[in-house]
Amino acid sequence: MLAFGAAAVLYVVFAAASKPEQSQGLMRFARGEMQRLIILPDPPPLSSRTLRDGAGAETNLTAFQGEVLVVNLWATWCAPCVEEMPTLAALQQRFEGRLRVIPVSVDSAGDLQKAQAQLAELSGGRLPFLIDITRGVLFDAQAPGMPVTIIYDADGNELARLAGGADWSSEETAALLEAVLAGEAA
Template structure:
């Protein structure tokens, strides 16, 4: 009687090892994805749903840079930083007088500040040169009716700190100083589309 006729073929240890390795790698990848997702503020994860209408270009960076910390100069020539707004929802706007879309959207940013007075801080930072400083101060005062603070970075280093590809760019930070979303290009910040975004950030605990 042939005892080998019905016997199963010998198992290949390397095949079993490969299968177990694939399962382990898949499990690790799943845990990593879940950890990354849970590490983001809840508002940041869901804010992209507001990317429509005037906020159509709103997007969430996968790995946003930290809030810029470099020294800025106010209208009086004093140095300050964005840390002065710690604990507040900050709407940072990078602009210049030679940037037409920047100038066009500034009145709507001033309206956003008035609409949420005491609840957020709209902070325009000019990257105009020293020679255009006086012009930048007067233009911001005119466009915002004096409702927005003047800050300036003549080195333009803030653009690199914020990883801004162009101007204008508006970046929203939560109370913990974490970037929640950004919008590249001009937009109307005075309407309901922008208000819904800000209300969502303010609702974050």
């Protein structure tokens, strides 16, 4: 019986040691709405691709360095993108002045006005409109599909990402972003 107990203890220790560490860094927040959160071992740099705002002025994501960013790649024809947009607006409102939510539409030039109007409606006007009609920002970010939301630190380094729709107004999301803002990404 003693040998069986010792074997059981060794099994538990071995099993725990052989699993990827989920309780370290930001991965400890990968639950609930954030259960699909991932941290890439070698994330791509923040895209410097030219984007256009609603007035047609050129900018890019590097213009926002110095701020924690939650960048959401979306399109009007992507149902999960549309569904999560009001929660991204709620996230922006909750963290106003502490981080910036930046949705980037990858709709075509012909759908620019539709995308701009839809974002304004879905976000209550709380989120800025940016578009990349070339869709190159998807490739720069190595996005596996849409929506994809990427969290960057103030230096423009990717900290984590989530592919697929989520409720960005959830308490799990708030806890994750509080940790990011407190510098607990490591």
